[in-house]
Amino acid sequence: MKFYPEECSIKDERMKPFIDPDEIWAHINNAKPTKAKVKEIIAKSLNKERLSMAETAVLLMADEPELIEDIKAGARMLKEKVYGNRIVLFAPLYVGNKCTNNCQYCGFRVTNKDAVRKTLDTDELISEVEALEDNGQKRLILVYGEHPQYNAEYIAENVRTVYKVKKGKGEIRRVNINAAPLEIDDFRIVKEAGIGTYQVFQETYNPEMYKKYHLGGKKKDFEYRLTSLDRAQEAGIDDVGIGALFGLYDWKYEVLGLIRHTNHFEACYNVGPHTISFPRIQDAAMLNQSDKYIVSDDEFVRLIAILRLAVPYSGLILTARENQYVRREVMKFGVSQIDGGTKLELGSYHESVNDKQNLNKEQFKINDSRSLGEIVDELLDDGYLPSFCTACYRTGRTGEHFMEFSVPGFIKRFCTPNAILTLAEYLEDYATEEVAKKGWKVVDKNLKDLESFDKTDELEKRIERIKQGERDIYF
Numbered sequence: 001m002k003f004y005p006e007e008c009s010i011k012d013e014r015m016k017p018f019i020d021p022d023e024i025w026a027h028i029n030n031a032k033p034t035k036a037k038v039k040e041i042i043a044k045s046l047n048k049e050r051l052s053m054a055e056t057a058v059l060l061m062a063d064e065p066e067l068i069e070d071i072k073a074g075a076r077m078l079k080e081k082v083y084g085n086r087i088v089l090f091a092p093l094y095v096g097n098k099c100t101n102n103c104q105y106c107g108f109r110v111t112n113k114d115a116v117r118k119t120l121d122t123d124e125l126i127s128e129v130e131a132l133e134d135n136g137q138k139r140l141i142l143v144y145g146e147h148p149q150y151n152a153e154y155i156a157e158n159v160r161t162v163y164k165v166k167k168g169k170g171e172i173r174r175v176n177i178n179a180a181p182l183e184i185d186d187f188r189i190v191k192e193a194g195i196g197t198y199q200v201f202q203e204t205y206n207p208e209m210y211k212k213y214h215l216g217g218k219k220k221d222f223e224y225r226l227t228s229l230d231r232a233q234e235a236g237i238d239d240v241g242i243g244a245l246f247g248l249y250d251w252k253y254e255v256l257g258l259i260r261h262t263n264h265f266e267a268c269y270n271v272g273p274h275t276i277s278f279p280r281i282q283d284a285a286m287l288n289q290s291d292k293y294i295v296s297d298d299e300f301v302r303l304i305a306i307l308r309l310a311v312p313y314s315g316l317i318l319t320a321r322e323n324q325y326v327r328r329e330v331m332k333f334g335v336s337q338i339d340g341g342t343k344l345e346l347g348s349y350h351e352s353v354n355d356k357q358n359l360n361k362e363q364f365k366i367n368d369s370r371s372l373g374e375i376v377d378e379l380l381d382d383g384y385l386p387s388f389c390t391a392c393y394r395t396g397r398t399g400e401h402f403m404e405f406s407v408p409g410f411i412k413r414f415c416t417p418n419a420i421l422t423l424a425e426y427l428e429d430y431a432t433e434e435v436a437k438k439g440w441k442v443v444d445k446n447l448k449d450l451e452s453f454d455k456t457d458e459l460e461k462r463i464e465r466i467k468q469g470e471r472d473i474y475f
């Protein structure tokens with residue numbers, strides 16, 4: 001099966017910049033969406049082939065309501081066909097908000113003198129992780145500002161600390177990172193500590209606009225940031241996460257920027273991005289942002305659906321920046337991971353802080369502050385299978401999303417059974433009586449759907465072992 005489009009034999013070189021705005025605009029300007037063309041492109045994606053920039057541009061320029069509906073229906077179908085009903089859950093953990101950069105959209109920027117700066121010490125980090133484990137979390141992403149204190153050794157030490165924290169039946173089984181770009185040797189140091197994915201968002205793929213938003217510190221170097229995940233790959237980290245901050249520039253351009261980044265990885269490393277993030281700008285202290293490029297809710301749904309179709313093998317991450325109604329709606333079009341029980345104020349998972357958000361203590365405003373339990377409850381109501389699975393990473397099967405997508409039968413053999421097992425743990429250890437009741441019904445339904453799976457008996461036995469108190473069992 002051919003997963004990558006022809007253009008991935010392009011002449012990109014490792015660790016060399018690859019963004020040419022004229023190339024991106026040419027694709028957008030040359031796109032001629034017709035009903036037939038859009039249908040043909042959706043069919044290609046449903047056949048599990050990744051779309052080229054030209055094909056993605058056709059979907060982006062399809063502004064007719066009827067075509068937009070076709071694209072949304074295609075993305076929905078692809079999600080159902082390829083990934084099924086699982087949604088993986090995680091939580092962000094902010095470790096330190098000191099920052100030497102001056103990003104115009106961020107509350108942590110160095111010029112925000114009112115920001116309350118804090119870095120968790122080891123005891124505080126442990127308390128935060130214990131509180132997250134008490135909620136039932138198994139996957140975290142550690143988040144940092146950019147500061148000399150948050151170097152590779154420091155991040156690696158944090159990761160080791162997190163993995164050691166075991167509270168009750170709780171433990172963190174996958175630690176991802178969202179921090180400043182590193183040098184290759186430094187990426188090796190964090191890899192050694194056992195990280196999952198390393199995320200660096202390019203924010204905007206337009207170099208001129210990038211300059212306007214990044215006025216100081218190391219982050220102002222567009223090309224250094226653009227090649228940061230090449231350095232991660234050179235260091236052996238092949239689970240890398242890309243993203244654009246929507247609202248900084250034209251959203252259609254940014255989607256093609258993400259596709260161009262994907263081409264670059266495929267051409268140079270033969271592996272695309274593990275995840276793609278598409279945060280929309282939220283209110284933040286000292287936010288200095290015109291609304292010229294604001295992305296409406298309707299455009300947001302479109303861009304998610306198009307990303308799903310364009311890169312069908314990558315995980316799509318949706319965060320609590322969005323409110324619960326938007327989240328519920330856009331999840332249908334291909335999102336695979338969401339956060340739950342999110343708090344951004346440093347130390348706030350274990351300290352009871354004033355519930356009101358304080359923008360001088362947080363990077364930006366979040367719009368979904370529901371607990372993990374409430375989120376699981378809604379997912380169950382909506383027919384999803386909430387998953388805390390980390391099995392691939394722990395058995396050395398990197399690129400979990402790619403395997404789900406590319407290996408026939410992989411989801412039935414591994415993902416769904418493991419999602420069921422991790423949900424069973426959650427229901428036993430953390431769910432309220434009402435959620436547990438709902439959850440076991442969903443487990444039964446998913447077991448029925450798996451009837452043709454030859455290990456159903458074994459899966460049932462393992463669920464029984466979980467009920468007897470055993471933990472961390474996976475396929």
Ligand code: SAM
Pocket residue numbers: 105106107143144145146178179180181200201203244245279280281282283284321363364365
């Ligand atoms: N400091 C590191 C960096 O800039 O890459 C890592 C973490 S930063 C805290 C995580 C991401 O938050 C940024 O890459 C940016 O896309 C996003 N972000 C910053 N300000 C935001 C805002 N006002 N609304 C939504 N997302 C924002």
Ligand code: SF4
Pocket residue numbers: 099100101102103106107108109110144145146219
């Ligand atoms: Fe610092 Fe990251 Fe915020 Fe920029 S986005 S000011 S680098 S924390």
